[in-house]
Amino acid sequence: MQRTSTRSIISAKRAAPDYSLEDQVGFLLRRAYQRASSNLVDRIGAYDLTAPQFATLARLYERGALSQNLLGRLVAMEPANIRDVVLRLKKRRLLETRRDPTDKRLILIDLTIAGVALVEQLLPVEIECTAKTLAPLNAAERKQLYGLLSRLAEG
Amino acid sequence: MQRTSTRSIISAKRAAPDYSLEDQVGFLLRRAYQRASSNLVDRIGAYDLTAPQFATLARLYERGALSQNLLGRLVAMEPANIRDVVLRLKKRRLLETRRDPTDKRLILIDLTIAGVALVEQLLPVEIECTAKTLAPLNAAERKQLYGLLSRLAEG
């Protein structure tokens, strides 16, 4: 028999008619991202680089010098966050910063020679990691996934 | 004229033959997750709940009392992380904890009455948020996406 209690422990399972956590895109996306990150860190973690850090370096490699804010937008990071990433990479001398002479608000950021070398070394590794993450999918499915995710991200 | 310098600023754009950041699943997943989270926080942020917090509450609602570690596994969080989430939700009296009498290692966690009420209030909101995130996709595409993401997450 269940005794009446002032405590509020309620341990019954409940059925939510139309709801399941597994049906929420956010939850699926979070887990898939965990998997992708894990695959990447397994391979480039030895270089003490995280996925966002490598994305930052790769963007600079592709685009050349960029202002901090623009760089942030191009790797989907808020100003406060890209700042921290830049500081860490700068401390490791993978990139350098200088003031824009014509617009004193801007901090121009660019890879150092060491940064370029590291990116070039890790580009093929990153490609392998993506392949590993996508291993469960065939070519057609990968293409589908990319299209669907791009449309989601753009809203 | 470019003067020879000991500094290593290199601002040339570079073409990486087989690489594009946009082609890396991890990057796409990160941005899609940002979008999904943003949609959720827009709606349930007023309740001061984050997506992982709500996932935790929803899992407890669905399953009833769970040990902290098992709860963490069921919402894809490491022991150290689920601990912090539980502490925050406990402080707000949305869940309660007690020791398992037969296994002293375990902390059993369950929703309070207030927690149950909040979950029931927010379940339909969460469903709306998922719908909003999925808005760019039609029914068939949503089903595709779910299948693909599930296979990715499971590896």
Add this chain to the structure above:
DNA sequence: GGCATATCGTTATGATCATAACGATATGCG
């Protein structure tokens, strides 16, 4: 020129995340 507005970078706060090391408790098996 001068002022309203916008952009850039910074600071502060708080919540996720992953990882490694650790003590406490259970469990399996000889």
Add this chain to the structure above:
DNA sequence: CGCATATCGTTATGATCATAACGATATGCC
């Protein structure tokens, strides 16, 4: 029983994240 092994929760460290508030600098427009 006794010990090796496994599991649970904790602690510590460091990296992402988002948000809000703020000063400094540019820009647009009168």
